[in-house]
Amino acid sequence: MSEGSNLRYFDYAATTPVDERVSEAMFGCMGIGGIFGNPASSSHAAGLSARERVERARAQVADLIKARPDEIVWTSGATESNNLALKGYAENAHGRCHLVTSQIEHKAILDTMASLEKRGHPVTYVRPDGSGEIAPEAVKAALRSDTGIVSLMLVNNEIGTLTNIPEMSRIVHAAGAILHVDAAQALGKTPIDVETMGIDLMSISAHKLYGPKGIGALYVSENVAKRIAAQMHGGGHERGLRSGTLPTHQIVGMGVACELAAAEMMADNDRISRLHQRFMDAVADLGVVVQNAAHAKRIPHTLSLTLDLPGFFPFMLSDELAISSTSACSSAAGAPSHVLTAIGLDEDAASRTVRLSLGRYTTQEDVDHAIACLRAVVRQCRESVAAGL
Template sequence: MSTDTLRYFDYAATTPADPRVIAAMLGCLGADGAFGNPASNTHAAGRQARALVEQARAQVAGLIGAEADEIIWTSGATESNNLALKGFFDAEPARRHLVTSRLEHKAILDTACHLEHLGVAVTRLSPDAAGEISAAAVAAALRADTGIVSLMLVNNEIGTLTDVAEIARAVHAAGALLHVDAAQAVGKTGIDVKAMGIDLLSMSAHKFYGPKGIGALYVNRHIAPRIACQMHGGGHEQGLRSGTLATHQIVAMGTACELARAEMASDNQRIAQWRERLLDGVRALGVVTQNARGARRIPHTVSLTVALPGFSPSMLGDDLAISSTSACNSAAGKPSHVLTAIGLDADAAARTVRLSLGRFTTQDDVDFAVACFRRAIERCREAEESGQTLQVKQLSDEVGVSAQLSGTDVRAAHAIGFRSIVCNRPDGEAAGQTPFAQIAEVAGALGMTVRYLPVESGRVTDEAAAAFRALVAGLPKPVLAYCRTGTRAEMLWNSAGMPR
């Protein structure tokens, strides 16, 4: 994908639906299409929809080596993860121990925390030096009461592969089950649930060129009675997940799976070529390193850290659709749990960027991305040489905070990509600080947007937080908020419940 203004490198977040998937989906929406309710078996419209649903079920099963009746439709991998873990422990009175890892998606980690509150013991494994979860680590964590092990096949931030086949042998030898979060793996790497010993597997269509809002959980037929329903209502999906089936989304997911089965090898070969071109280009800049470089991985996702103190992922934001993994959406002001788990400190995590490539990535897109990195790094070096350095705590891709600014600091903020500035000092704060009017003058000359929202020290009220949230929402991103120490601006952010 490429446009004149933005190149897309965030396929790990979501993929554009393939045109062939869109065509299949549209065929199930209008009055002249298969719009019937698949549960309406008393007339032709319902039976036609049911036939398409079952065809899609077989297509999904075919991609992962399952039987069609082992595919349970859900709204996506998050729901599938919840159904697998909560469903197991709801039905299991004895084996009340869960093994997972510190690298997992929040859909697993947050579910594990919920289960912990219900009395389930949870072991969270750390990765090895290569950034992988080893079979030996899993085996060492297994106990007599271990019920299920839940691990992702491909990590969503660093693209590493987990050897689930080897892990499965240890898990089954201990009498436990293996659940795999395959949201980032389906359609990108070969999966055979039978050969790999996977008991439950979660997937989302929008990660491999299908629509959002549809996914599935593979449930090995032999363990299906051990999973309790989490969505009650009509006994759909073998009693495991009630709700009217969305024929158009299901057909789209089936089509996406069929395309992945036919085109995965050629897609991966091309993506691997572009990945190597990207890595060669950014490594040549001398300050960019790839995280977990030595681990087994898919070619689609790379995590890069820039070893320059002034670098911020926001410097790339206007030109590249990327993901910054500098902040995680669970704990205020803390870096990504994945990056810290593989050994990065908070400062390095704040200078880390995830780029993910896909079916529509072109060589021109890759060369454009390398040029963007080159320009950002040159700006950092120029700012460092001129003494225009600035300490910024990055709270999200869109907002950073700092202590009191000077005119030089404003120029440094502009150099590293900030487009707006918000001052949160209370009126009449300590003498000797650069007046807001001077800050506004310098920023205005640079084309930056400047706003003043005074908040008294120690009085971050709900009203002030709401005003800050509304202000930031309307400003060009990224936004740099400042006060005397930076603490007040961060408190406003946290109190406003802003996304990270």
């Protein structure tokens, strides 16, 4: 955080700070003395140098998810990747196409699905089970003879649950459909192997990975590439799937961020797991903190906590802790979290829920400060209730 600020950052699921090693690589691709050329300019060294850096970054991204470099298509972020995957498939479906997703997806999926419904494509929204997970059996029951594509996130952005993608893939492919995965919250937090997991299309973003905002990618398996229609036209870049001048500095930043994640993910996860457990152990005796989807398979980075405490509001923590009361997209809309209501919370409980997300720069001191802040707020609320306020 900025110098002099007492605010501790616990909103890594919304965005991450750019790693200094990433920004250093990016700066080398911006000024007159750097590699600033247009990667599409093949007639001179400046363009060729930029192209070489772009392709190196493409390989770095591919390595992290065990893909081939030519299966990586650059986009502006996971939202665009989601739109390209779903709309691109539906457009090439030769008539009405049935789609399947879940009720707890990111708004970038749900709003895209709503748009496709208006175009005449029916969509089935699978409910989560009691643990907050999407059950393979529920997805299987939603499939129809005309199902073309199923879209499920690997890690939920609000509650941190993991989806059993390999099992989903087996079910989806057996029905003759293809599988799209929104992996924006998963990249760099859990191992991904697109081939062994059976993923056909996958959306990823750099800014959840200590890279820059405004850059992401869509993994497009070789066997489905011809089934996706471009949504941006004008030059035929990226194998004709996504036109537009490539932002070399942002792409280089994403590549370096992915390379760092490949090297440091396991150590980061181990440290974050310990911090997660330290926090939960410390607040257990308060008797009012309920972790949502606590028994589901999950990543340690994201904690969704409902406080069973009259008079509590998330803003009571905001002077000391940068946290969310919901995902960034729902927060902007001023609406209750659709994820929390889908897993069974009523509107009142959802209004008393906070999301703390930990990351690379979270320290034990930060966690201890968060514990102290939460204890102080619980004490304040109890004193107010006792005083009849």
